[in-house]
Amino acid sequence: MSPRDLMGAALRGLSANKLRSLLTVLGVSIGVGAVIVLVAVGNGSGKAVQARLEAMGTNLLTVSTTGGGGGFQRGQAGPANQQYSLTLDDASALADKRLAPDVSSVAPVMTSSGTTATNGDTSYTVSQIIGTTPSYMPATNTPVGIGESFTQEDVDTSQRVILLGQTTATELFTRPASAVGQTIKLGAVDFVVRGVLASKDSTGFNDPNATAIVPINTLRATQAGYGALSQIVVQAANEDRVDTAQAEVTQLLTARHQVPADQTSPFRITNSAQILQTSQDTAATFTALLATVAAISLLVGGIGVTNIMLVTVTERTREIGIRKALGARRRTILGQFLIEATLLSLIGGAVGVGVALIVSRFQLAGVQPALVPSSIGLALGVSAAVGLFFGSMPAHRAAGLRPIDALRHE
Amino acid sequence: MRVPAVQVPVVPVVVASVAADALIDIRDVTKTYGHGETAVHALRGVSLRVDAGEYVAVMGSSGSGKSTLMNILGCLDVPSRGEYWLDGSNVAGLSEDQQALVRGRKIGFIFQSFNLIPRTSALANVELPLTYAHLRRAERRKRASRALDLVGLSDRADHRPNQLSGGQQQRVAIARALATGPRILLADEPTGNLDAHSTDEVLGMFDQLNSEGRTVVVITHEHDVAARARRLIQVSDGRIIVDEVTR
Structure with missing residues (x-):
């Protein structure tokens, strides 16, 4: 099957159950959007602190006595x-x-x-x-x-x-x-x-x-x-x-x-460069924490993909049997379901990026988010990987079905 | 696939290398499901040769093993023991992918429940085996349209299965089975879900295809369907009990 045929079959498969596909896409897009927005918020707050400290002057020492x-x-x-x-x-x-x-x-x-x-x-x-x-x-x-x-x-x-x-x-x-x-x-x-x-x-x-x-x-x-x-x-x-x-x-x-x-x-000398460094470290930790939370939601979205693909494979077992009877090879079936799963999560990823781009224009919790371009690429890449990874189990299950068992499935 | 002509006179008929003469040649095939005490012996040693161009009906009551036989003939299932030579090659020696290839190119399936892919147009359904045979798009379109034309459904090419009557669906399925130009047409209770009129149509199509030289194997439990064939095989309790030329 040519890539175009595979894509067509995958799109038909996804559109067969639009609401279900939509909800799965939503799960992934929330995950991807959360990654991008939360990383942007962390980055933005870090940048804001840095800007304030730099405005104070980084070559400043404050001497006080303890x-x-x-x-x-x-x-x-x-x-x-x-x-x-x-x-x-x-x-x-x-x-x-x-x-x-x-x-x-x-x-x-x-x-x-x-x-x-x-x-x-x-x-x-x-x-x-x-x-x-x-x-x-x-x-x-x-x-x-x-x-x-x-x-x-x-x-x-x-x-x-x-x-x-x-x-x-x-x-x-x-x-x-x-x-x-x-x-x-x-x-x-x-x-x-x-x-x-x-x-x-x-x-x-x-x-x-x-x-x-x-x-x-x-x-x-x-x-x-x-x-x-x-x-x-x-x-x-x-x-x-x-x-x-x-x-x-x-x-x-x-x-x-x-x-x-x-x-x-007894003299405490505060170095503004040190404060800057410390607050940058704090911001980095903060960002990492937010990214972790977001990554968890992306994981949950990925599990949603697996779940839906498992349901799809079960539902379409008979169809898989027919396709095998008509000469579909193992990897053709594998490809079809992998592409469906990847398409689901890529669409989710794209929607998530779009929403994140809009949301991050606004102030969130008093912080102006600063988008990290690499986080967009990463989130999209991860969403594609999520599709491949979480879709591979159901797809392998589908491809491994014996034609006779699949055909008999009611 | 044809054996060089010089070999034919010198080698006895039973020897494997000459099996190419027979399109289907199964030898002492058994099929057992499960193990030990719960084992079910669906086939208990079946041997059968079908030559190219034959029209064979396989009859038997439910549980007789005729469906298992059909599945093995169609490479959908593998025998527990015994050999299956299809068009000169041993199916047991083929990989999973090669078996898929055999199913796609040499066998056309027609099922009782039509088994069209839902939400997919009649034309796309007919194109499917051609897609799996790696044909170009234009070529696929052409062949699929021709096959639909052959079963008289050109005007229904864009209809989905749920927009077609049972008879029409089965005719689409026949078109799909014919699209790759297979040597064998394997039909499992093809008229089981059809009314009398559609049954006549479908069986008429089988007659036509067979008269054009296509090998047809029909599995049925209806006598009037079996009567259209030229050879009748009766299966009972996993064995062939009758094998006769009827016409």
Whole structure:
């Protein structure tokens, strides 16, 4: 039989029971569609995390102190860990090119949370007020959207100026653009709004736009007192120097705070490249998990193919007998049923790909799926293989029937 | 398949190599189903020769073994013991695929229940054995149309089996059996499901085919069907009890 004849016979066989074929196709298409969509979702969420972290800057180091094993949080200097508190002097030392040649910029950070900002009758509790220097903005990829940043001079002279995050500005002024130049109160102190920060994507649970940034000296004078720094943000000269910069920072801080050699470092240095790596690993695991779930549904679809083909073979035993009596050879019968099964699962695969292409255009569970081209090819290939594999048992059963037994079958 | 002419006079008739003279030659064939105490002896040593061009009726009551005989003759089943020479070759020595080939090319089957492939047009049904014989599409079409024409159903070529009457279905089946130009027409109760008129039509067709030189073997339990044949074989309890030329 020519391939065309085989295909014709297979199509006739499938169309003989349209609903049954349709449901089997549906089973396979759900499997294939699930593989493609879920892999795309996993991939998409991985990409989203990566994009956010890359927006943060991959050559960023965040230094904080763990307090030498004590239960004190950063900034809350207690007697046991005062020795290891980060100070403005630490920040100046890190900025020294001779001491840390691979560090390009340094920004000390102090934070104060839960402060209420008021604009006339409108008030809003800013989740975090950051006190820092101007180099913080480029280092952490926090550009000023409207207005301008404050200057080092503003820091040195403790000017009462403020940069508002998008959410803060919207809450206080409705239109963020109208905020620049206005005066607001933080607690009891007046601040002049110098600029509004550009909107940032969320990297975690907190809204990164519900902030305000003020010069660090101003924050110390007005809100947070003269305690330790929360963190020091360090930018490496370039992405390749992040590791050396991290080593320099560790060495410098260990020396400055006279940490005993036998003690684990009380300074925690978070490397954004490491975070990126970790989150990529997490995303990969997530994707693998989703793919496994999808693969199981594809397997179930495949078993559906076997089931239907077994029913078909039983139902058409007599037909197989007739065909054998008319001179059909073993492999002709085998081919006919294998092609039927493969056709079933290939049609299912094609439908699944089509549906997946449509579905993955939409956001799913807050993630924009990113299609992995290889997953489409793989899913189609697997669906063809599913047909061949799961169809081979029924097809062999059909081909192996003795003509007389098949003809006698009622 | 023909043995060189020089051999014919010097070799005795019973020797295998001359069996080509007989189209069908079965020798002491037995067929047993099952084992031990539950074994059923369907054939208990049957020998039979049918020459080309004969018109043979095989009669017997139900359970006599005539169907088993038919299945063995049609290469649908293999004997438990004994030999079957078909057109000069030993069927037992053929592989499964070669047997399929023999069925396709040398034997045309006609069944009691027609056995047309459902949901497939009359023409496609007739084409089927030609497809299995690896004929080209155009050639298949031509031969199948001719065979349908022969049984007077050219106008029903596109009809499906369920759109045809019993008589028409059986005529399509005959066309299908004839399509490959087989040497033997093997009919198993061909008129069992037909009315008197259709029976006459079908039997008339057999007469016609036989008069054109085709070998016809009909298995039946109806005497008027058997009476059309020129040789009558009666089977009882797995043995041939009567083998006579009737016309």
